[in-house]
Amino acid sequence: MLTIILTGISLAAIYAIAASGLVVTYTTTGTFNFAHGAIGMLAAYLYRQATASTDFGGWGWPVWLGLIFVVLFAAPAFGVVVERGVMRRLDGASEVVKVVVTVSLLLALVGLAVWQWPSVSSDPEKFLVGTSWEKFRFGDTTVTGHQIVTVCVALAVAIGLRLLLFRTRLGVAMRAVVDDRNLVRLNGAKPHRLAMFSWALGFSLAAVSGVLVAPERGLNQVQLTLLVVNAYAAAVVGRLRSLPMTFVGALVLGIGQSLAATKLIGVNIGWFSLADLQYAVSPVLLFFAMLFLPSERLRAGAAKRVRESWRLPSLRTAAWGALGFVVAVVAATDLIGADPDRAGLVTALSFALVALSLVPLTGMAGQISLAQMSFFGVGALIMSWIGDDGHTVAGLIVAIAVSAVVGGLVALPALRLTGLYLALGTAAFSLFMTRMVFKQTRLMPGEQVAVPGLDLGFATFRTNQAQITLLAIVFAAVGVFVIWLRGSSFGRRLTAMKDSPVACATLGLDLTRTKIAVFALSAAIAGLSGALVNRSVANSDFELLASMNVTMLAVVGGVGAVSGVLFGGLLLGVINKLGDVLFASNAVGIFEFVKIAVVDLQKVAPGFIGIGLGANPSGAATDIADTYRPVAESRPALSLAVGGPALAWVLARSGTINKWTFVAVLAVMVFGVIPAVPILLRPIPGGRASAAGAFAIASIVVTGAIDWETLTASNGMRVLWMLIACGAVARGVMAIHGQFPHTGAAPQPSPDLVGIDRPLDRSDAIEAERVLGLTEGVLRGAP
Amino acid sequence: MALLETRGLTMRFGGNVAVSDVDLAVEGGAATGLIGPNGAGKTTTFNMICGVLTPSGGTVTLGGRDISSLSTHRRARLGIGRTFQRLEVFSSMSVRDNIVVGAEIRESWARTTPAGPQLLAGGADLDRDDEVSLILERLGLMDVAESRVGELPTGQARLVELGRALAIRPKVLLLDEPASGLDDAETASLASLIAELTAAGLAVLLVEHDVPLVMSVCSMIYVLDFGRIIASGTPDQVQQNQTVLDAYLGSGSR
Amino acid sequence: MTPIDTSAAPPLLELSGVRAGYGSIEVLHGVNLAVPAGSVVALLGPNGAGKTTTLGVACGLIEPTAGKVLMAGRDVTGVAPEELVRRGVVTIPEGRGxxxxxxxxxxxxxxxxxxxxxxxxxxxxxxxxxxxxxxxxxxxxxxxxxxxxxxxxxRGLASNPALLFLDELSMGLAPLVVEELYGIVAQIARSGVSILVIEQFARTVLGVADYAAIMLNGLVRSVGRPADIEDELSAAYLGGQKP
Structure with a gap:
């Protein structure tokens, strides 16, 4: 028993270190770093890389050098880079965007580690200190040297943080920022410097915890990341503020896990196995800690001006768009020769539908969820039970209903929570579902669930083509429904609740019911997607990381707009699945000049796309919509935009041009020519519209005349050439026309480029003088 | 007994007492003023009346019924409408939609808790579109009806809040500095609007720094300082009160 | 009305045509204000007039959308508050700094x-x-x-300022304490520090001030010696009724 508790304490020590890093960063910067676990994981890998002997592919550094390099150099340096490059730009962004950006960082880092260290066998004997695995016996109790080291490090961190925060000016200033950021500036300190230090410190602590935990649990990118994610719970016990309470939380967590790991193996309640409860201790603790959080008070004056903005399409536009979407999807897939090759698009549409579930929840009501794939899993599970005997329609209906109920239940604790805490709460739900429900052998034998295809009597959906058609129609229908909803009374209420909950309450709106309703609706859509998945799904598809991916790409695409989440969902599908199909055969050496294989890029691309969100919190869809809106508003331009691709499709379908050529022509039309069409059609003085038009048509014809199939053997090179062709055509059209009206706002000049991209002004000059020490005293009247 | 009454209303934040033992009586069909220097506790009092803050002590009664333990939305359904000193408009929506949301929310609960009559139309039960248009027109917001509220100047945004509150057809209307940001002409038309609403039976509780406005529309005025009522009475009585002048101008040099 | 005499030396602080606000809402519509070297200027006016925003612009926390902030004749528009602090500009913000x-x-x-x-x-x-x-x-x-x-x-004393901004020192304090605080303000002023002070309790500050400026609806409406301005004040607060 004592051994169990001591093991728990050493585990607690690791959580305490990780969680204190989270708390320090959160209190001083207001950003909760979801990527904290991934930093720890990456640090463990880096440390292993540095210290492993060259025989194992490492650099063979001594342990002390490896520790200094990882904990005192690499991790803090990375923290500084992240603060300067990403977080600083998020000032004033909404909580949803902040959450998504750090979640993206997590995903990018996990991808990076999977790419760099696809299979590293951990070598625990050598991992930390040669002798640390020696066991010490005290009567019946055994402890390892590693455990002793871990606990000592945690104590050192606790004392060190206490000294830093209470004995140094830097620490005092970090606490001062929590009280009043502006007053810190009025005292003459620079909050950005404090933030930078705080990120560096947080990353260092994450690195320490990662290096300490890896030897015990082995090197695995996802498991290590999630292990440190457990520390979230400890941080929430400390209400993200109090370090002592955080340590208490870590202790409860560590000992609880240690107990569950030894006492609950083989324990069942009915068929419900508690074997994996050790992995669910953290979400359960997180959940309870949240119940005791002080309820989010309805605060007057809390209404925020968010940076995001979206336009709302009319129902008619939406209906036409939906029709066009279905036709385009069906036509495009029709060109793919073999049915198995269409599998990627099935997945993509499936993700798009899950992403669509976030439009009412996040886009309209401003609530965030990191558990959408859990609802997807619930839908899939129910469909597999009920639909198994051929009752697929009933299965679909029940799946939607149950998902909605589960969604409503999740909303209950969420009622008291907003923003960050809601994200944490749904993440806890997701972890719990993964560990406790989707792992049950009774529910998912072999950790898999076989979901039958829908059988409508008059139609079944056995081929990928049929499945794509079904999903496209469902997405289009739900999309139109969501757009209708947005213009409805309920939709207005959701938007109102997002803008100002307190005002809604003073109008008599029951916020509780409204939130439950929107959560249920959102979960129902995600469950619908799960019920329609029509294949065997592994439970890993319902994991927290999968949900994070969906939420991130939906927000990146633009969660306020149906087109935005379609873009995000397709992006996810393409990156995850289509890329494999397309590039698998020639993965390595596509871009040989940079030695990066496309399949590896797939691993990190989504995360980095998400991190880029800080630049445009409304998501990519608004940018794209701004580019193509003039096309939709001009009838001739629209008919050209629809007719051109249609003609190309007919040529491809009849075999006149091959499929790669069709893709190339389509790309040149859509990206190179169509955005310019409205400008070509509208006479602008000094513009050479006819010449530019002729060039555009000529380029399309030339593109069509090239045989892209035999041009090069590498798919990657083909795609690269297509991108170059699109760029060249777009530039060419603009250059020949000569006159282009400016659209959109001019980009804000970066402060770092002053003097390069804009002339110095007086304040810059004064700043420069100050740096050079010329102005001291001048202000005080000295000559 | 007055329509809305507070008894011994008290609010403590930590060790600080923000509002202490405040007794107010707000009569139906009249405007009551609540004035006082910055930080005197006026907005805190409002927040306790409408349920946004839970008082540390004291009760709120509406029409003789103790509503102290009801949630904000329940109190709204019983007839307490309000505006905010720091704007709480639905800034991403159009002016018209702000009012429409108010009317729609009222319709959603009016089935179970009957709402009051439409005051601007003399009690007539208009359909939603007519009611929204009437409110927009009377507040002079017709020209900006389709603009996003987030793009309006403060004064007009305050009027949007007022219109939104009217759309739930309240019995008591709490106005928190409705005239700040309005020009003289707009303030005058606000005054006549308040007069019209009270004539139709509404009880108005007005917090306002524009004291002439308060003096002209209110029949009863309470003066709050350091969280306590230091004076109350008719406009004339309050104007003659030396304590009130000291609270406003300080008791320093004279 | 005696306008502020700025002929001798450039004022230590000068705002000219300052416009500023929050988001799309403009609060200051072209504020002009000067604090001559070594003098105390009181900025008075009802709530919502833009006094605190004016101070925010002067101390660098709020960047104006138009207009200039000059200190000792030098343009410091857009200079960060922490930089101004190091050059002797100390601000004690509203509600306990x-x-x-x-x-x-x-x-x-x-x-x-x-x-x-x-x-x-x-x-x-x-x-x-x-x-x-x-x-x-x-x-x-x-x-x-x-x-x-x-x-x-x-903080104001110890950082040895050249220019001191005080916002609503008296808020929520008993009159005796307020008097004591303004006694200290007077002492600081005598040591040659230029002070801009915002107050709602006008009489409290008029005894200390060399000049007073009245602000209404985002504009400075009148500037003068305290004696001239006191009558105008009760009008501004209570609407023309004198006690």
Whole structure:
């Protein structure tokens, strides 16, 4: 028993270190770093890389050098880079965007580690200190040297943080920022410097915890990341503020896990196995800690001006768009020769539908969820039970209903929570579902669930083509429904609740019911997607990381707009699945000049796309919509935009041009020519519209005349050439026309480029003088 | 007994007492003023009346019924409408939609808790579109009806809040500095609007720094300082009160 | 009305045509205001007139959308507040310029970011306000309102400012404490520091001020000697009714 508790304490020590890093960063910067676990994981890998002997592919550094390099150099340096490059730009962004950006960082880092260290066998004997695995016996109790080291490090961190925060000016200033950021500036300190230090410190602590935990649990990118994610719970016990309470939380967590790991193996309640409860201790603790959080008070004056903005399409536009979407999807897939090759698009549409579930929840009501794939899993599970005997329609209906109920239940604790805490709460739900429900052998034998295809009597959906058609129609229908909803009374209420909950309450709106309703609706859509998945799904598809991916790409695409989440969902599908199909055969050496294989890029691309969100919190869809809106508003331009691709499709379908050529022509039309069409059609003085038009048509014809199939053997090179062709055509059209009206706002000049991209002004000059020490005293009247 | 009454209303934040033992009586069909220097506790009092803050002590009664333990939305359904000193408009929506949301929310609960009559139309039960248009027109917001509220100047945004509150057809209307940001002409038309609403039976509780406005529309005025009522009475009585002048101008040099 | 005489030397602070606001809402519609070297200017006016926003622009926290902020004739528009602090511009913001969750000593430690040494800061503060010395280890937020304001004032004193901004020193304080605080303001003024002070309690500050400016609806409407301005004030606050 004592051994169990001591093991728990050493585990607690690791959580305490990780969680204190989270708390320090959160209190001083207001950003909760979801990527904290991934930093720890990456640090463990880096440390292993540095210290492993060259025989194992490492650099063979001594342990002390490896520790200094990882904990005192690499991790803090990375923290500084992240603060300067990403977080600083998020000032004033909404909580949803902040959450998504750090979640993206997590995903990018996990991808990076999977790419760099696809299979590293951990070598625990050598991992930390040669002798640390020696066991010490005290009567019946055994402890390892590693455990002793871990606990000592945690104590050192606790004392060190206490000294830093209470004995140094830097620490005092970090606490001062929590009280009043502006007053810190009025005292003459620079909050950005404090933030930078705080990120560096947080990353260092994450690195320490990662290096300490890896030897015990082995090197695995996802498991290590999630292990440190457990520390979230400890941080929430400390209400993200109090370090002592955080340590208490870590202790409860560590000992609880240690107990569950030894006492609950083989324990069942009915068929419900508690074997994996050790992995669910953290979400359960997180959940309870949240119940005791002080309820989010309805605060007057809390209404925020968010940076995001979206336009709302009319129902008619939406209906036409939906029709066009279905036709385009069906036509495009029709060109793919073999049915198995269409599998990627099935997945993509499936993700798009899950992403669509976030439009009412996040886009309209401003609530965030990191558990959408859990609802997807619930839908899939129910469909597999009920639909198994051929009752697929009933299965679909029940799946939607149950998902909605589960969604409503999740909303209950969420009622008291907003923003960050809601994200944490749904993440806890997701972890719990993964560990406790989707792992049950009774529910998912072999950790898999076989979901039958829908059988409508008059139609079944056995081929990928049929499945794509079904999903496209469902997405289009739900999309139109969501757009209708947005213009409805309920939709207005959701938007109102997002803008100002307190005002809604003073109008008599029951916020509780409204939130439950929107959560249920959102979960129902995600469950619908799960019920329609029509294949065997592994439970890993319902994991927290999968949900994070969906939420991130939906927000990146633009969660306020149906087109935005379609873009995000397709992006996810393409990156995850289509890329494999397309590039698998020639993965390595596509871009040989940079030695990066496309399949590896797939691993990190989504995360980095998400991190880029800080630049445009409304998501990519608004940018794209701004580019193509003039096309939709001009009838001739629209008919050209629809007719051109249609003609190309007919040529491809009849075999006149091959499929790669069709893709190339389509790309040149859509990206190179169509955005310019409205400008070509509208006479602008000094513009050479006819010449530019002729060039555009000529380029399309030339593109069509090239045989892209035999041009090069590498798919990657083909795609690269297509991108170059699109760029060249777009530039060419603009250059020949000569006159282009400016659209959109001019980009804000970066402060770092002053003097390069804009002339110095007086304040810059004064700043420069100050740096050079010329102005001291001048202000005080000295000559 | 007055329509809305507070008894011994008290609010403590930590060790600080923000509002202490405040007794107010707000009569139906009249405007009551609540004035006082910055930080005197006026907005805190409002927040306790409408349920946004839970008082540390004291009760709120509406029409003789103790509503102290009801949630904000329940109190709204019983007839307490309000505006905010720091704007709480639905800034991403159009002016018209702000009012429409108010009317729609009222319709959603009016089935179970009957709402009051439409005051601007003399009690007539208009359909939603007519009611929204009437409110927009009377507040002079017709020209900006389709603009996003987030793009309006403060004064007009305050009027949007007022219109939104009217759309739930309240019995008591709490106005928190409705005239700040309005020009003289707009303030005058606000005054006549308040007069019209009270004539139709509404009880108005007005917090306002524009004291002439308060003096002209209110029949009863309470003066709050350091969280306590230091004076109350008719406009004339309050104007003659030396304590009130000291609270406003300080008791320093004279 | 006696306009502020700025012919001799450039004023230490000058705002010209300053427009500023929050988001799309403009609060200041072209404010002109000057603080001559070595004088105390009181900025008075009802709530919502834009006094605090004006101060925010002057101390660098709010960047104006138009207009200029000049200090001793130099354009400092858009210079960060922390830079201004290091050049002797000290601001004591509205509602206690202190960190409630830091101890008194830690609050004073923050002052050293402006360039002073902690020992000097502590010496100045405890000498002027012995009560702060007794409470140096106490959390600032647990002290009385008056003591908190003294701590805020201690920062103003200890950082040896050339230009001092005070926002609503008197808010929520008993009249006696307010009088004591303004006694200190007068002392600071005598040492040659230029001061811009915002007040709602007009009479309290008029005794200390060399000039007073009245602000209404985002504009400075009139500037003059305190004696001339007092009558105008009751009109501004209570609407033309004199006691």
């Amino acid at each position: 202190i960190f409630p969750n830091l101890t008194v000593r830690e609050n004073l430690q923050m002052v050293t970011y402006g360039g002073a040494r902690l020992a000097d800061v502590e010496a100045t503060a405890y000498e002027r306000f012995p009560r702060l010395g007794e409470r140096r280890k106490q959390l600032a937020g647990t002290m009385s309102g008056g003591e908190q304001q003294m701590l805020a004032m201690a």
